[in-house]
Amino acid sequence: MKKLAVGILAHVDAGKTTLSEGMLYLSGKIQTLGRVDKKDAYLDTHDLERKRGITIFSKQAIFDLGDTEITLLDTPGHVDFSTEMERTLRVLDYAILVISGADGVQGHTKTVWQLLSLYNISVFLFVNKMDQPGTSKSVLLEKLKDELSEVCVDFSLDGTEQFYEELALCHDDLMDDFINNETIDMRRIIKAISERKVFPCFFGSALKLEGVGEFMEGLSKYTEEMEYPDEFGAQVFKISRDEQGQRLTHLKVIGGSLEVRDPVISEEWEDKVNEIRLYSGERYEIINSVGAGSICAVTGLSQTRPGEGLGIANHFQAPILEPVLAYQVRLPKGIDAKEILPKLREIEEEDPELRIIWNEELQEVQVQLMGEVQIEILQSLIKRRFGIAVQFDAGEILYKETITNTVEGVGHFEPLRHYAEVLLLLEPTELGSGLQYVVECSEDLLPKNLQRLILTHLKEKVHRGVLTGSPITDLKITLIAARYHLSHTQGGDFREATYRAVRQGLKMAKSTLLEPYYSFQLEVPETAVGKAITDIERMQGVFEIGQASNGTVILEGSAPVVNMQNYHREVRAYTKGAGTLSCSFYGYKPCHNQEEVVVRIGYNSEKDLSNPTGSVFCSQGSGFYVPWDKVRNYMHLDSSLPKTQMESHDVSGGRKYNDYSLHDDMGYEFLEGAGGRNRGEKQNWKKRTENRTIESPQTKSTEAVREDYLLVDGYNVIHQWPELKEFADEDMDIARIKLLDALASYQGIRMCKIIVVFDAYRVPGHLETVYQHHNIHVVFTKEAQTADEYIEKFAHDFHKRYNIKVATSDGLQQVIIRGAGSTLLSAGELREEVKQVAESLLRHYSGEYRLDKTPLEDVLSSDIMRLMIDLKEGN
Secondary structure, X not given: OEEEEEEEEEOOOOOHHHHHHHHHHHHOOXXXXXXXXXXXXXXXXXXXXXXXXXXXXXXXEEEEEOOEEEEEEEOOOOHHHHHHHHHHHHHOOEEEEEEEOOOEOOHHHHHHHHHHHHOOOEEEEEEEOOOOOOOOHHHHHHHHHHHOOOOEEEHHXXXXXXXXXXXXXXXXXXXXXXXHHOOOOHHHHHHHHHOOOOEEEEEOEOOOOEOHHHHHHHHHHOOOOOOOOOOXXXXXXXXXXXXXXXXXXXXXXXXXXXXXXXXXXXXOOEEEOOEEEEEXXXXXXXXXXXXXXXXXXXXXXXXXXXXXXXXXXXXXOOOOOOOOEEEEEEOOOOOOHHHHHHHHHHHHHHOOOOEEEEEOOOOEEEEEEOXXXXXXXXXXXXXXXXXXOOEEOOOEEOOEEEEOOOEEEEEEEOOOOOOEEEEEEEEEOOOOOOEEEEEOOOOOOOOHHHHHHHHHHHHHOOOEOOOOOOEEOOEEEEEEEEEEOOOOOOHHHHHHHHHHHHHHHHHHOOEEEXXXXXXXEEEEEHHHHHHHHHHHHHOOOEEEEOOOEOOEEEEEEEEEHHHXXXXXXXXXXXXXXXXXXXXXXXXXXXXXXXXXXXXXXXXXXXXXXXXXXXXXXXXXXXXXXXXXXXXXXXXOOOOOOOHHHHHHHOOOOOOOOOOOOOOOOOOOHHHHOOOOOOOOOOOOOHHHOEEOOOOOHHHOOOOOOOOEEXXXXXXXXXXXXXXXXXXXXXXXXXXXXXXXXXHHHHHHHHOOEEEEEEOOOOOOOOOOEEEEEOOEEEEEOOOOOOHHHHHHHHHHHHOOOOEEEXXXXXXXXXXXXXXXXXXXXXXXXXXXXXXXXXXXHHHHHOOOOOOOXXXXXXXXXXXXXXXXXXXXXXX
C-alpha cells in the first residue's frame, strides 16, 4: 500500500478544519461530521482549540483512500502559530493548501506558499467556500496564476482537451507528449506534480461536501509512492506530553524501520525507544515496529528536539520563521523565577515558536514569540499544567543588527598558560540571507581540525551586536588566519579568541539596526481608503492599491511590526466592522527610527561582560585586558585587508607592534592550593613597577554609564589571606608581588579599574607614590596618611561618578565606606572571587579539546599528503 504524509495548510478561517472533517468522513474514518462552531471537530482535540475555534497544535489522522494510506497532518492557520505549522513541513510528502473562494489569496497564504517553495513540497490546492455568492472559478483561477504560480491548473477538467492543453503549457516535456499523442501520459503528470511543475487546483464547498470527493480521488490518483533507503533514519518534528506527563517525540521514519527497544543514536546522546504510538486524533494504537514513510510518536527519547535528524538523517534543521516579540513573565508573589524556569522549558520543548530566556543580569524570565494570541494560550497552558497564574508586560520588539561595510575582527586570548589569536573578515550580505561561515585559511598555517574548531565556535553562539545587544544577521564571516602554541593552546582558548574577534570586528564596523516587518493585506470600504492610506504612511509602511470591487478596496504592502501591532482593532473601529486586516511575517529591514531605539534600549557594549569587545594579552606572567580599539597595536597576526582600507578603519591612531611574546609561567600557584613559599628568586619591588602618575578620575570625560572601580586595602588583604600571610611572615615584598599578580590577572577578566593601596604613613618624609603594575594601579600613601584614609577620601570624592567597591575586612572602615555610598567586599570574598576566576579558567579550558593526537591528514596540506602517499607506495 502506498503511504503518504500529507499536510493541510491555510490562512485562518479558510475552512481547513472543515475540509479535514469532510475527508475523514468520506473515507469512513469518522461516522459523523464535526464542526468548528459546534466544538466537536475530530482534530481540534485541545480544549483551548475548541474554546477559540482555531487550530493551535498540529495533529494527525490516519485513513485509507483506495490503495493509499494517508497520514493527514492538520496545522494551525493563525499567523501567531506559524512556526507550529512550519515544523510539520519537514515530514510532508505532499501539501494541501486551502484557499477561501470568498477572500482569495490572503496575506498568510503567500507566506505559506513561500515556505512550501523553500521546503520543496508538492502542493494540491482546494479552493473552498465556492457556494458563497459572488465566487467565480475562472476569476479565482486567474488570481491563483497571478499571485501564486502560472502553472496552477484546474483538475476538475480532468480528461478533457482543455485540461491537456492547460497542462501542456506548464512544461516542455508535457507539451511534447501532448503534441505527439494529443494526450498526456498520467505518469508524466504525476512526475510533473511531484517536481512542482504543475499545481492541481480543485474547487468546492467543504461544509456541503461539494467537490471534496473529487479532490480526494485526484489526491490518490496523482501522487506517487515514496522511495526510502534500507538504513534507519528519522526526522523529528514535534515534542509533546501526554495526559500522564510522558514525553513524546513525534517523528517520521525516512529509512529502514524502528522497533521497540531499538537504540537511537545522535551525535550527542543515545537512548532506547520504550513505546511506539500511531496517533489518529486523540486516540492512539501501540505497535511494536514502524516502517519507512510512517509518522509516529515514541517514548523513551529524552533529549530529542524539533528539527533534529536521527540515524542517516543526522542533522539539525533550524526553522525559517522566528519570534518577533519579547515579553517579561511576571510571577505571583512567593514564586521564585528559577523554580518555574524548568517548567517553562517543558513548554518551550513542545512549542517551537516560544523561546524562554533567563536574563541573569535582571534576574527575570522573558519569552519570545510570534504574536499576542500566543500570550493568552501560554497563560492558559501554565495555569492548567502548573497551577500558576502568570502575567506579561506590554512586550518589546525583537531587533537584529548587521553591518554595512567590510572589516576585520581580531580576537586574542592569553591569560596565564593559554594562547590563541583569531583573525576574521566580516562582510555584509543581502537582507534575509542570514549568517554564512567560510574558511580561507591555508592548512599549512592552521591545521584542518583547528579550522573546524573555530567554525564550531562561530556557529554555537548567538553573537550580539554592539548597538543594542541584538543578535547579528546577514553577514559573511570568513576565517582568515589564526595562531596557536603547541604547549599553551587548548581548545577553549579558540572559543574565547573567536568570540572576541567577532565583537572587535563589530566595533570596527558601521552597524545598522534591523526591525521585523509584517506584510499585510488590508481590505476596506471605498469610503475608508483615505484613512487607511494615511495610517499606513504614518506607520512608515509601503503599499499598492488593488482594483476596487463591490465597494471595497484592497491595499497590500509591508510595515514595521512595532507600528502595526493592534492596528486590526483600529481597522474594525473606523470601518465599523466592514474592514479586514491580515498580516504575516515579512522579514527584517533597516529600522525606521534607529537612533531613538538605540537610546531607549541604552545598551553599552563595553559593560556587557558576557560578550567582551577587547582581548586578553600577557606580559611578565600576568594577563591584561586590551580595549577593542587598541587590540591592533598588540595583535600577532598580519592584516589581510589592503593598507588603505585598514587605515580607514584604524581607530587606535597608532602603529601595530608585535613585540608581545608568550607569557612566562608565573602567577596563580598560591590560589591552586600550593601553599608553599615561592622557590624562585626574590624580586625587588621597585624593579617590578614603573614610577608614573595615576590617571585621576577627574581628568576623564563623563560617560552615560559609570565605570567600576575596585579599591583594595593591600596590607589588610595580605594578612587576611592565609597563603599571602605565610609569605609576609618571611618577606613582605613577595607577598605584595603575589597579591598584585593575582589582581592583575583578575582584572584581565573582570575589566574594572583596580587600585591597591598600601600604608607608608610611618616612613619619615615619604611622599605619595603611584605605580603601574601591569594593568592595575598601586598607591603607597604619604607620611601620616593611612590606607584607610586614602580609600575613604577616594570613595567620598567619587562615589557619585563611579561605581566604587572596596575590599577590606577592617570593621570600622566598612562602616565608613557604607556611609560614603560605596559597596563592600571582604578580604575573604575577594579571595574567593579571584580563586573562582582562576579555577573557572582552568576548569573551562583544561582538557575541553585536546590538541594532541591530531591526525596527520588534519595537519598537513593536501599536496604534502599526496607526496607522502606517493613516497610510501614507491611512486
